[in-house]
Amino acid sequence: MNVVNHTPVSVVTIERFIIEQERLYPEASGELSGILYDIALAAKMISNKVRMAGLVDIIGATENENVQGETQQKLDVLSNDIMIKAMDHGGRLCAMASEEEPDIIPIPDRFRTGKYCLMFDPLDGSSNIDVNVPVGTIFSVVRKITNGRAGELEDFLQPGRRQVAAGYIIYGSSTMMVYSTGQGVHGFTLDPSIGEFLLSHPNIRTPHKGKFLSVNDSYEQYWDEQVKALMRRYRGLDGVQQAHNVRYVGSLVADFHRNLLAGGVFVYPANSMSPRGKLRLLYEANPLAFICEQAGGAGSDGRIRILDVQPTELHQRTPLYLGSKGDVMTAIEMLMPVEVTA
Ligand code: AHM
Numbered sequence: 294m295n296v297v298n299h300t301p302v303s304v305v306t307i308e309r310f311i312i313e314q315e316r317l318y319p320e321a322s323g324e325l326s327g328i329l330y331d332i333a334l335a336a337k338m339i340s341n342k343v344r345m346a347g348l349v350d351i352i353g354a355t356e357n358e359n360v361q362g363e364t365q366q367k368l369d370v371l372s373n374d375i376m377i378k379a380m381d382h383g384g385r386l387c388a389m390a391s392e393e394e395p396d397i398i399p400i401p402d403r404f405r406t407g408k409y410c411l412m413f414d415p416l417d418g419s420s421n422i423d424v425n426v427p428v429g430t431i432f433s434v435v436r437k438i439t440n441g442r443a444g445e446l447e448d449f450l451q452p453g454r455r456q457v458a459a460g461y462i463i464y465g466s467s468t469m470m471v472y473s474t475g476q477g478v479h480g481f482t483l484d485p486s487i488g489e490f491l492l493s494h495p496n497i498r499t500p501h502k503g504k505f506l507s508v509n510d511s512y513e514q515y516w517d518e519q520v521k522a523l524m525r526r527y528r529g530l531d532g533v534q535q536a537h538n539v540r541y542v543g544s545l546v547a548d549f550h551r552n553l554l555a556g557g558v559f560v561y562p563a564n565s566m567s568p569r570g571k572l573r574l575l576y577e578a579n580p581l582a583f584i585c586e587q588a589g590g591a592g593s594d595g596r597i598r599i600l601d602v603q604p605t606e607l608h609q610r611t612p613l614y615l616g617s618k619g620d621v622m623t624a625i626e627m628l629m630p631v632e633v634t635a
């Protein structure tokens with residue numbers, strides 16, 4: 294009979310890990326560490342709500358639409374409020390921006406402000422919540438670049454390569470927080486019995502080529518010929534590569550997390566119905582591309598590196614090819630504009 298080993302995988306809490314990382318930088322002010330602690334606290338609170346879905350009246354849609362014209366779920370609104378309340382008073386942020394809010398969220402006058410801007414998608418994949426599919430929170434931190442107390446739009450419209458921290462929380466079979474401050478990618482699993490995130494996945498590296506393809510191919514009829522050819526390549530139908538296994542949850546954090554650990558590519562191309570794709574550059578593509586690159590993977594909009602895209606709008610959308618480097622390179626090679634020779 295197999296005996297289950299109950300020894301904890303780790304006793305390194307996220308707080309201890311953040312402090313130890315901070316000590317490597319004697320010049321660090323501790324402000325970024327404070328932001329990460331506060332996000333971990335918000336994550337525990339959101340996790341708690343998500344775990345109660347189905348038992349109390351928090352599933353289902355509200356009567357509101359967000360700025361993208363999407364119906365807000367009750368848990369979108371709750372998670373958004375939790376993030377704002379957990380983050381607004383620490384004195385480290387100059388403003389926030391959320392996928393669920395039309396404009397920048399100012400820091401109330403009664404609180405101090407700081408030198409960082411926080412962007413987040415409070416509950417990604419929330420349309421899945423009613424059917425108990427994993428959802429997530431995604432976040433991105435950049436330094437303020439304007440003068441003055443309050444954050445301005447310009448502070449948020451910085452290319453993703455300027456992120457100083459990014460990460461996500463996945464509310465799956467367990468709750469995990471995965472983040473990077475530019476020194477590798479580290480994953481922490483929430484131990485619900487003690488309410489602590491414990492280091493479970495230090496220094497995550499993603500395989501160079503993956504076995505999974507995550508794509509919603511119901512849009513095939515709206516793809517251009519280059520994208521269709523790329524999908525045939527990924528599926529092994531043109532005989533050039535081995536076929537990928539198709540796995541699509543429809544919850545970006547869940548699809549991304551699986552591919553990060555096991556190898557693969559997440560693809561959400563532009564199509565004739567959505568010429569700029571669906572996913573948001575600031576709240577989804579940038580933070581996950583940052584994580585992916587830190588783990589040895591890559592992120593592209595099909596032409597250029599996601600982290601080099603200059604944002605022009607808060608809620609800008611982008612096509613997205615994200616995951617194992619070899620698989621993203623395949624996309625870039627096959628989507629390159631065809632040279633017209635005289
Ligand atoms: P959301 O932020 O409103 O939840 O939308 C983003 C979600 C992603 O989690 C997922 O990858 C994608 O939308 C799925 O879109 P589609 O249903 O078009 O495949």
Ligand code: MG
Nearest residue numbers: 414417418577
């Ligand atoms: Mg989202």
